Amino acid sequence: MPELPGWLAGDQRYEPRRGRDAFLDRSILAFLALLARGGALGGAPAGRVRTDPAAKVVAAVVVLLLVSLSRSTVFLAIVGSGLLAFLAGQDGKLIAGVLKAAAAAALFTLAVLLPSALLGRGPAAAMITAKVFLSVAWVRLVAASTGWAAMTDAFKRLGAPDLFILVFDLALKYILLLGEFALTLLYALKLRSVGRSPGRTGSLGGIAGTMFLTSKEMAEELYDAMVCRGFTGDYRPLPRRPPGLREAALGGAVGLLVAAFFLTRRG
Amino acid sequence: MIELTGVSCSYAEGEVEVLRDLDLRVGRGDSVALIGPNGCGKSTLLKLLNGLTPARTGRYVFDGEAITPERLRQAPFARRFHQRIGFLFQNSDAQLFCPLVHEEIAFGPRQMGLAEPEVARRVADCLDLLGIAALRDRVPYHLSGGEKRKVALASVLALDPEVLVLDEPMTGLDPRTKQSLRELLVALNAAGKTVLGSTHDFKYVEGLFRTAVVLGADHRVARVGPYQEIIEDERFLRAQNIL
Numbered sequence: 001m002p003e004l005p006g007w008l009a010g011d012q013r014y015e016p017r018r019g020r021d022a023f024l025d026r027s028i029l030a031f032l033a034l035l036a037r038g039g040a041l042g043g044a045p046a047g048r049v050r051t052d053p054a055a056k057v058v059a060a061v062v063v064l065l066l067v068s069l070s071r072s073t074v075f076l077a078i079v080g081s082g083l084l085a086f087l088a089g090q091d092g093k094l095i096a097g098v099l100k101a102a103a104a105a106a107l108f109t110l111a112v113l114l115p116s117a118l119l120g121r122g123p124a125a126a127m128i129t130a131k132v133f134l135s136v137a138w139v140r141l142v143a144a145s146t147g148w149a150a151m152t153d154a155f156k157r158l159g160a161p162d163l164f165i166l167v168f169d170l171a172l173k174y175i176l177l178l179g180e181f182a183l184t185l186l187y188a189l190k191l192r193s194v195g196r197s198p199g200r201t202g203s204l205g206g207i208a209g210t211m212f213l214t215s216k217e218m219a220e221e222l223y224d225a226m227v228c229r230g231f232t233g234d235y236r237p238l239p240r241r242p243p244g245l246r247e248a249a250l251g252g253a254v255g256l257l258v259a260a261f262f263l264t265r266r267g
Numbered sequence: 268m269i270e271l272t273g274v275s276c277s278y279a280e281g282e283v284e285v286l287r288d289l290d291l292r293v294g295r296g297d298s299v300a301l302i303g304p305n306g307c308g309k310s311t312l313l314k315l316l317n318g319l320t321p322a323r324t325g326r327y328v329f330d331g332e333a334i335t336p337e338r339l340r341q342a343p344f345a346r347r348f349h350q351r352i353g354f355l356f357q358n359s360d361a362q363l364f365c366p367l368v369h370e371e372i373a374f375g376p377r378q379m380g381l382a383e384p385e386v387a388r389r390v391a392d393c394l395d396l397l398g399i400a401a402l403r404d405r406v407p408y409h410l411s412g413g414e415k416r417k418v419a420l421a422s423v424l425a426l427d428p429e430v431l432v433l434d435e436p437m438t439g440l441d442p443r444t445k446q447s448l449r450e451l452l453v454a455l456n457a458a459g460k461t462v463l464g465s466t467h468d469f470k471y472v473e474g475l476f477r478t479a480v481v482l483g484a485d486h487r488v489a490r491v492g493p494y495q496e497i498i499e500d501e502r503f504l505r506a507q508n509i510l
Contacts, residue, residue: 001454002447005392009458012427014379016346025340184361187319194350194426195378203374206364213408214360 016195027204028186051246053146053154059254060142066257067134072264076130082253083137094144102137106130148172170219178215185210268430268461269293269316274325276311285311287486289325293463295429298456298475300494301465303482304508309465310357312482313434316463317354318345350379353428355464357435359415363407368399368418371407375426393421398447413444420448424455431455433464437471445471467509469498483507 067079087095109132110117113125146154148169155165185207269291276286285308293299301309314320315327318339327334329348339345356362365371372393376386394400397417402410407418416439423431436452437445445468452475456462466472479497483489489507490497497503504510 001457002396002451004396004454004458005388007389008392008396008424008427008455014347014350016343016350017380181361184356184358185364187314188356188362189364191317191319191349191354192375192422192426193378194346194375195380203364206366209366210360210364210408 014194025190028183028190051250052243053150054157055243055247055250056142056146057151057154057158059250060138062254063138063257064135066261067131067138070131070261070264071127072261073127073130075261075264076127076134078260078264079134079257080130082257083134083141086141090145094141097144098137098140101140102133105136106133170222174215174218174222177218178211181214182207182211268295268297268330269463270326270328271315271322272326272328274315274322274327276308276315276320276322278320284323284486286315286322289488291480291488291491293461293478296456296459296461298462298477299464300472300476300479301463301482302467302479302497302509303465303489304484307482307484308486309482310434313354313432313463313465316432317352318348346378350375350426351428352430352432353423353426355416355420355423355431355433355436357438359412359419360408362419362422363415366406367403368405368407368410369394369403371418372421372425375422379426389425389427393425396424396451397421412439413441416440416448417444420451428460430461430463433462435465435467437466437468442471449473449475481507481509 063079067076070076087098090098106129110125110129113128117125143151151172152165152169155168156162189203189207270293271289271291274286274289274291275284277284289312291312301312303309311320315322318334321336329352332338334348339348363371365374369390372390373386376389381389390403391400394403397420399414399417399421402414402418407415410418416436420436431452433452436448440448449471452462452464456475462475464472464476466476476494479490479492479494480488481490481497481503484507490503501510
């Protein structure tokens with residue numbers, strides 16, 4: 001049996017100095033929130049938007065383009081109304097997620113534009129803020145209502161390069177695993193943070209370094225596993241059903257928006 | 268030392284409970300094995316004991332003090348608590364975050380504000396104790412699985428905790444490393460440390476644990492009793508999907 005050193009053989013009475021661990025606690029909470037969001041992303045698509053994913057992506061791109069090009073408050077109001085109409089049919093969780101993300105982005109934009117608003121460019125600042133709100137809300141709506149595989153498939157059908165799809169796919173799959181790994185590292189740091197020392201900040205750097213190395217290793221392993229199961233670098237589109245009523249309705253709505261864009265532009 | 272009363276735990280409200288109505292008593296100096304099939308909640312229980320996962324219902328008392336999220340938000344209390352209870356993670360990769368092995372071991376003692384000669388003594392003792400003196404200046408990330416496990420344990424021991432919580436300590440180790448780790452844990456327990464660990468590797472923990480707590484697939488305690496008696500009850504272990 002190994003002989004233990006004297007300091008390890010008995011209990012010690014350690015009285016820690018006062019201080020706070022706010023940064024570490026906040027980091028842990030942030031990762032927990034990220035994992036909760038990631039869990040939602042990895043699970044079944046939320047809400048009741050069951051339209052073809054490729055159609056949703058195209059519609060979202062068109063809406064983003066029109067919103068960014070428009071200078072008409074009437075058009076933005078129409079897009080906002082459309083958003084509300086879409087959201088009205090969704091479940092509460094999805095509505096809250098979409099509105100929270102959009103409101104956060106809009107608030108940040110407003111804060112950045114506040115000086116220009118105070119210097120007399122209020123209407124422009126308000127319009128940009130409204131555009132950010134609408135753009136983020138539509139993108140969030142599409143992301144929250146589309147599963148991983150469906151999104152990858154949509155990119156493939158829209159002609160995105162396979163390399164782009166591979167990077168997107170790996171990022172989506174690993175955001176959860178890496179988040180969990182980072183959380184465990186933060187827990188390990190917290191459990192041994194039993195006092196105060198200047199080295200704590202350096203340890204966060206160590207965590208970032210370990211995360212970087214681990215992510216590289218995990219991505220390589222995942223790619224090897226995909227190759228071993230017959231992946232040759234090409235993504236094949238999933239079998240799909242022919243466009244139906246939903247896709248036709250979405251196409252009609254986008255067509256109306258395009259018409260509204262030009263009509264309000266003239267006005 | 269450790270008292271859990273009616274503890275239930277789930278990761279999110281409305282989700283499946285990973286621990287259900289759990290009662291557990293661990294005395295000072297005890298050695299307790301936590302046994303159960305995959306997914307029964309062993310790792311969650313170990314996290315809960317370390318204050319990483321809060322109980323949804325029930326009460327956790329450590330050495331007479333209730334452990335609650337509110338108490339753990341008080342930094343001095345949390346620091347004292349974490350010094351007294353050391354946790355060896357199942358994944359050693361996720362436990363090592365310093366650039367060099369000796370810095371990894373010195374991290375805890377430096378946090379405690381010990382003088383540098385005392386920190387150096389603890390580092391040297393821990394390196395010797397685990398037979399990893401040759402790894403002193405190596406980068407933890409580049410070590411083998413067994414070496415990482417030893418460095419992780421050394422970094423925990425350097426804090427001199429009263430309770431050692433081990434999540435599958437023998438997993439992924441070669442037979443000789445398992446043997447030396449078992450001997451070290453027996454010595455630590457004989458010196459008065461409370462040892463509590465989850466394990467599937469009954470062959471290599473012989474003589475280490477005196478009590479066994481069996482968690483069932485329904486996330487409840489299925490049986491508590493003398494370790495030897497329980498691991499010799501093959502019919503019970505098969506019924507619990509442990510053998």
